[in-house]
Amino acid sequence: MLSPMKKLTEASYLTAENASGYRAVLRYFYIQHERMRDYLAPEEVLAHLQSLPAYAETDENTLLQQLAQLVKWGNLHARQDMTNARTIEEYKKKRFRYQATPYTIEIERMTIQLETMNQEQFGGSLEKSQFDRLLDNLGRLNQEITGGLPSGTEASMRLWEDILQSFQTIRTSTADYVAYIHSEQTDQRMQSDAFLVYKNQFTTYLRDFIISLQRTSLQIIDQLEQIRPEKMTLFIETLIEHRRGVPRLEDVSASDIDSWETEFRSLWQAVLDWFIGSDGRQSELEMLQIQTNEMIRRITRYVQRLSERRHEHQSRRQEYLHLSRMFAETGTIEEAHRLAGMVFGPESVRHLRMSGDTTDLLHQDVWDQPPEVIPIKPRVRQYREKTKAGALQSNEAKKEAYLQEVRREQEQERRLIDTYFSDGPLTLSTVERVQPEVRKMLLAWIGRAAAHPERTVKTDYGFSVHVAIHRGTRITLPAEDGVMTMPDVTFTIKGENPYV
Numbered sequence: 487m488l489s490p491m492k493k494l495t496e497a498s499y500l501t502a503e504n505a506s507g508y509r510a511v512l513r514y515f516y517i518q519h520e521r522m523r524d525y526l527a528p529e530e531v532l533a534h535l536q537s538l539p540a541y542a543e544t545d546e547n548t549l550l551q552q553l554a555q556l557v558k559w560g561n562l563h564a565r566q567d568m569t570n571a572r573t574i575e576e577y578k579k580k581r582f583r584y585q586a587t588p589y590t591i592e593i594e595r596m597t598i599q600l601e602t603m604n605q606e607q608f609g610g611s612l613e614k615s616q617f618d619r620l621l622d623n624l625g626r627l628n629q630e631i632t633g634g635l636p637s638g639t640e641a642s643m644r645l646w647e648d649i650l651q652s653f654q655t656i657r658t659s660t661a662d663y664v665a666y667i668h669s670e671q672t673d674q675r676m677q678s679d680a681f682l683v684y685k686n687q688f689t690t691y692l693r694d695f696i697i698s699l700q701r702t703s704l705q706i707i708d709q710l711e712q713i714r715p716e717k718m719t720l721f722i723e724t725l726i727e728h729r730r731g732v733p734r735l736e737d738v739s740a741s742d743i744d745s746w747e748t749e750f751r752s753l754w755q756a757v758l759d760w761f762i763g764s765d766g767r768q769s770e771l772e773m774l775q776i777q778t779n780e781m782i783r784r785i786t787r788y789v790q791r792l793s794e795r796r797h798e799h800q801s802r803r804q805e806y807l808h809l810s811r812m813f814a815e816t817g818t819i820e821e822a823h824r825l826a827g828m829v830f831g832p833e834s835v836r837h838l839r840m841s842g843d844t845t846d847l848l849h850q851d852v853w854d855q856p857p858e859v860i861p862i863k864p865r866v867r868q869y870r871e872k873t874k875a876g877a878l879q880s881n882e883a884k885k886e887a888y889l890q891e892v893r894r895e896q897e898q899e900r901r902l903i904d905t906y907f908s909d910g911p912l913t914l915s916t917v918e919r920v921q922p923e924v925r926k927m928l929l930a931w932i933g934r935a936a937a938h939p940e941r942t943v944k945t946d947y948g949f950s951v952h953v954a955i956h957r958g959t960r961i962t963l964p965a966e967d968g969v970m971t972m973p974d975v976t977f978t979i980k981g982e983n984p985y986v
Contacts (some may be wrong), residue, residue: 496560500597504552509597510541511552512561515586516594525583530758553584561590567797608747616659621702622650624709631717642721643728646750653757660774667781686868693781696775703771707761722750788839899923900947911978915961922967932975942980 499508514534518526532549535541556562564582586594626645726746730738755764763769809829816822850944863869901925906912914920914928935943940954959974 494589496587497593498559499556499561500593502767507541507544507548507552508556508561510535510538511549511556512586512590512594515562515584519586524585526585527581527583531584553582557584562585563587566780572703591864591870601808603978614695614702616652616656617699617702617706620649620656621706621709623652624706624713627721628712631721639935641726642724646721646725649754649757653760657760657770658985664774664777664781667784689782692778692785695779696782699771699775699778703761703775707771710758710761718754722747722754725750826947896946899927903947907977911976913960913974913976914963914972915974918965919964923963925963925965925970928975928977931977952978954979 497696499505499512502508513532514531515526518524528546528549531553532544532546535544535549553562553564557564563585565585566582599685613866623645631643709903726743729746730743760770763772798882810827812829813822816825863871902921905926906917920928931945931951932941932953932955935941935951936955940952941954942950944950954976956974956976960971961974
């Protein structure tokens with residue numbers, strides 16, 4: 487098995503300096519291989535190249551150098567030709583015949599497919615028949631497994647290849663078509679007016695595919711769920727036996743058998759994952775249904791936008807004339823009001839919010855209400871509203887009242903402080919109960935003192951207090967609004983105590 491990290495030297499001729507010459511040589515080898523002519527002489531290859539206008543100047547030495555390089559890259563096998571040597575010089579010259587390697591054949595087959603592809607667009611299609619074909623093959627597989635499968639039959643391998651071919655066609659065709667619909671080029675074409683010609687064809691195509699997919703997919707899932715893993719193991723063993731029965735010059739090793747089994751199981755698991763899903767993930771079949779429905783909605787949106795855009799530029803003169811004649815034929819204003827309501831509808835009604843009192847009567851019209859006068863301001867830059875000069879109001883009374891309130895609160899706090907420092911230093915562990923405002927003030931003193939290097943704080947009452955925190959002693963400080971747990975603290979007034 488080819489290692490995924492191996493350097494593919496066989497593809498070097500595609501990017502070599504003289505890539506055109508190498509490709510012309512190997513393309514001729516590929517064409518002759520398809521005609522079942524494998525070993526070619528250099529003279530035949532040279533005659534073909536010289537028949538082409540672009541390579542008419544190719545000589546024998548140049549061709550021999552190219553063939554030698556292709557042999558070195560692994561694109562050709564060289565075999566010495568011992569026959570038809572007419573002279574000793576021809577025999578000594580070591581005349582060779584060349585054969586293209588399997589890698590080269592596959593690479594050339596791939597390049598031919600790439601040359602026929604459109605680089606700007608994806609291909610693909612939504613083929614309903616492929617789902618029906620896969621359903622038939624799975625039904626045959628289920629019948630053969632349940633009925634007992636003979637060992638090593640070619641019919642089993644043909645059935646397996648038919649299943650893989652149908653599944654591969656479904657997977658690649660649907661993925662390419664979804665990518666085509668979502669490509670930038672398709673998106674631009676859908677936004678043009680020319681898309682309106684194809685809208686019915688697209689929607690019919692997608693709708694028929696959805697209907698067929700919904701009908702067939704459930705049957706495919708039912709067939710897959712009926713195939714038990716142990717029965718599928720026997721079928722895979724039959725495929726391995728068939729592959730071992732193919733004559734080969736080299737011996738089949740145990741690693742080859744393991745790789746074959748891994749290949750068959752991984753391909754079967756890919757089929758299960760695509761239709762059923764695994765590990766709680768959404769299956770690709772469900773994603774395909776969602777994307778197809780989204781494509782239909784997308785096409786519908788584009789068609790609606792194109793129609794609206796076309797109607798915007800159409801003249802509605804005849805419609806307006808017909809509408810004016812209908813209004814002219816009304817006999818009363820009430821009939822005209824009813825006609826206007828039917829023609830213009832509620833979307834054209836302007837809702838006006840009235841600042842005055844309005845009625846709640848259901849059958850009373852708006853024009854029966856008294857009018858409201860709304861002043862309109864002119865829309866000019868020079869317009870300025872007229873203003874009247876106002877007198878300044880004095881707030882001295884409010885300021886004086888607020889100042890008296892603050893002084894009264896300070897005096898109340900001062901009387902509370904008198905009661906705590908009347909006997910000297912204040913230690914919180916000796917306090918039975920404290921007022922909330924006093925506790926707030928003491929905590930503020932502790933916070934301010936903690937930031938001072940001497941643990942001293944200047945109070946609002948004209949004296950300084952030294953704060954000593956006893957961190958090793960925990961106390962509970964009761965108050966009217968709760969109990970606070972904190973370290974014990976001693977407050978000592980510095981200097982003369984005014985309360986003693």
